[in-house]
Amino acid sequence: MKTHFLAIPALLASTAMVQAGGIDRSGQSISALFESGRYAEFTFGAISPDTSGTSTAAVPPPFGAGANSGDMTSSYLQFGAAYKADIxxxxxxxxxxxxxxxxxxxxPNGTGYYAQGAQADLDSHALTGLLRYKLPNNFSVHGGIRIQTIEATATVPFVTGTTGPFAGAPYRVDGDRDTGVGYAVGFAYEKPEIAMRVSLTYNSKIKHDVDTVENSVLGGPNRSTTDIETPQSVNLAFQTGIAADTLLFGGVRWVDWSNFDISPANYGTLTRGGSLVSYDDDVFTYSLGVGRKLSDTWSVSASVGYEKSNGGFASNLGPTDGNKSLALAAIYTRDNMKITSGIRYVNIGDAQTTLNGANASADFEDNDAVAFGVKVGFTF
Known part of the structure; x- marks a missing residue:
């Protein structure tokens, strides 16, 4: 069975995590490790979410109910690259x-919504080095080190710490870039004659000690160190031929979001122990698709994704809960080059946010996102 179209599942990693649980973006794919010979790839994704909500009667004056937040999620770009070689x-x-x-x-400002003017940015970059050793009977083991950097900023105008939740100076926090180290380890089973591969990879949590500067009604700049641990996760990925030139593929990703927390010192004081960002539940993300080789140069695929809605209140800085998605992809092969492109539509799960932990402050409904991805791979 010719398998040049097997790159399709890997490309979808560049768009699969849009609006996934927590702040997940790349899915931490290691698919390049399983390419044949010497191989290099470059991946680009463009993601455009549209997320807005409407405040409820639980919001106190001067804001109150019925104000629409406007689109509070900015479009962003996603990049990736990989190099693989045999020893x-x-x-x-x-x-x-x-x-x-x-x-x-x-x-956005000027909406009359209680969170108008609130902003948050978190950026991360990771470089992972992996070794793979092929065992007898089609099994292999892999593992290695991941070096990761993060930095974050946030402005939360409705957190003031005065007698009313909307009076006083807005809260702002700036976290410097910090570097942490973790690891990945796993195993795989392959049966090349039917294009079959099953891999399981564990990604460790990575601890960061972020130098933090806070400004608020408590004064400032107040300097401290904020402990942040990006979560551990497990990726199960599979693919297998089910007919001539036809591939079934999919995967399950578990992320330990219930142990993730960002709590700068002054923010906890202002909110009586509240977290700037935290999640109540772990997240499982599922995907399943079919790929079809059309000719020696063209292949196509379609896949669906699902992430369960967990209920409860969502963060004002991340008002989503679960999602459903549909993705289409195509791959063009010529000589030693593969160009893969994909588009994914995501129906973002409805969510409710809160100001006091007891009552809903806003309803976020009927939101979605569109993601485009392109991957160029070379075998040499």
Whole structure:
């Protein structure tokens, strides 16, 4: 069975995580490690979410109910790259760059919505070095080190710490870039004659000690260190031929978001122990698709994705809860080059936010996102 179209599942990683649980963005794919021979790839994604909500009667004056937030999620770009090579017949390595976590929140001003003017940005970059050793009977093991940087800023005007939740100076926090180290480890089983591969990879949590500057009604600049741990996760990915030139593929990703928390010192004081960002539940993300080879140069695929809605209140800086998605992709192969392109539509799950932890402050409904991805791969 010819398998040049098997790159389709890998491309979808550049668009699959749009609006996924927590601040997940890349999905931490290691698919390049399984390419044949010496291989290099470059991935680009453009993601355009549209997320807005309407305040409820629980919001106190001077704002109150019925104000629309406007679109509070900015469009963003996503980049990735990888290089893989064989050391000998059994041992190979890969170096992978991705942007695993991120957030771009910007509530427009002038809407009358209680969170108008609130902003948050989180950027991350990771470089992963992996070794893979092929065992007898089609099994292999892989593992390596991940070096990751993060930095974040946020402005939250409705957190003031005075007698009313909307009076006083707005809260602002700036976190310097910090570097942390983690690891990845896993195994795989392959049966090349039917284009079958199943891989399981564990990604460790990574601890960051972020130098933080806060400004608020408590004064400023107040300097401290904020402990942030990006979450551990497990990726299960599979693909198998189900007919001539036809591939079934999919995966499950679990992320330990219930242990993720960002709580700068003064923010906790102002909110009586509240977290700037935290999540109540772990998240499972599922995908399933079919790829079809049309000719020696063209292949196509379609896939669906699902992430369960967990209920409860969502963060004002991330008002989503679960999603459903549909993706289409195509790959063009010529000589040693593969160009893969994909588009994904995401129906973002409805969510409610809160100001006091007891009552809903806003309803976010009927939101969506569109993501485009392109990957260029070379075998040499």
């Amino acid at each position: 000998n017949e059994r041992l190979s390595y890969a170096i992978i760059y991705d942007q695993p976590f991120g957030a771009d929140v910007d509530y």
